[in-house]
Amino acid sequence: MTQIELVTLMLASYRRLVGRELVDPSWDIEQAAQWLAETAPFCVLAHEASADPRFIFANRTAQRCFEYSHDELIGLPSRLSAEAPNRAERQQLLESVSRQGFASGYRGLRIAKSGRRFWIEDVTVWNLIDEAGVCHGQAATYARWCDA
Template sequence: MTPPLYANPDFFRLLTGSYQCLTGRPLLDPALAEAEAMRWLYEDAPFCVLAHDTAESPVFVYANRTAQRCFGYDWDKFTRLESRLSAEAPNRDERQRLLEAVQRDGFADGYRGLRIARDGRRFWIEDVTVWNLIDEDGAYHGQAATYRHWRDA
């Protein structure tokens, strides 16, 4: 049985390595040993990290605990959610334009967007960085996002 992506070192390296390569910044403290960093990012990071795959309508494949609390989904429900459904229909065009720009440019900083939680609560995500998940061979695996600030709308 394959471990979930939050416990997969290859995915962790893809997530953090592509962030570092594209933004020039580490996603987390590079002094942490890989196993501890992987656990900390999923369990304890005070910021949200999410990632979706390359499906025609991408599905979330990763959401750390902070993102799960922010959106109100547990791991199993989050990783079956089409990422477009994290925004309401009127806000999906803006979100799609951002994702297309990231696909073209590698990453984007400073995004702000309105999102919807499982219970219908609307909230702003602010100062978001979105980046492409690109492996060492240059293969595209989806996109990820991180943000430290959110507030109810």
């Protein structure tokens, strides 16, 4: 899947499941994809739908938040974004999203590459579902985080 195809899927799934727009709906997909990846002031991450999902998207704000470069974060198992004791809570959230399509208002403890622990707050997680009903993974967005 190309970056444009992935962003198209993320935006359409967000609109359909959450009922809001993630970016300005007047933008063309190239403008939306570039802004979301490079300039958006909030974090957006996505992982694919395997048994041990790996990140397939992380915008620049999320990269700074987790202290990873793009190349380090893409392909990283998403479970590693939380420490082992917090992974069960994270997994429960993801299973709930799988059943319901999306969840909002989540707060969870995460860990950066340096070992810095931080809270992500008011997180929305949604399924990446195409027009044929196939789930390609899940995405998350949040605009607030603070050191633990």
